[in-house]
Structure formats: structure tokens, C-alpha cells
Amino acid sequence: MIKLFASEEEEQIIREFDQELYEDMKRRESLLIGVYNYLVSGGVVFINQGQKVRKEGLVHPNTKGETPFQFSYFDQYGAVGDFQRDTLEEVAKEIVAYGFVPANEKELRYIS
Secondary structure (H helix, E strand, O other): OOOOOOOHHHHHHHHHHOHHHHHHHHHHHHHHHHHHHHHHOOOOEEEEOOOOOOEEEEEEEOOOOOOOEEEEEEEOOEEEEEEEEOOHHHHHHHHHHOOOEEOOHHHOOOOO
């Protein structure tokens, strides 16, 4: 299971030290859990609208064969990049780090 805090003690220390940081970490943890659950339930498409350029991405079997999972993302001009990971948990962490959120297929413009 995805957790940002190593222990309850660590969580308490951060909460007492910096409430704003703690709340930000809890939001991030909630987002990570949501993305992970979406992946586990079979969801594969994501969007990133937080930057100047809209991007769309999808999780699929790794075409390079090095790890089980690959995430490829695109903009209006085509492929932008990809990454490969061994577990869905690792994929979820990277998807969130890249600023993507779950999407439904009706929202997609570049991936069909």
C-alpha cells in the first residue's frame, strides 16, 4: 500500500513540525492512493492540464521488455516521452510526480 510516512511516529513529528507541509503530504498521499486504485481497477488513461501544453498518457505493457509497465505520454504533436517501472505502485508515484490525473476516454484528444 502506498504511504508517504515511514511510521506513525514520523507522521506525528511532521504534523507537529509543519502543519502546512503535513497537509500537503496528506493530499499527495490521497492522490497517490487514488491513482494506484484507478490502475488496479484497470484504468489506464491520464491527462495533465496543469501546464501550458495539454498532455495525455496511458499505461501499457512495456514494449521495451525491460519492466512489466510502461507509461507513454503525448501532446498535440505526438509522443513526448515515456518511463518504465516494475510495479503499479511505482507507476502511480511517477504519474503523480509528472502531474497527471486519471481521465476517462471521452476526455482524450490525442490518444484514440
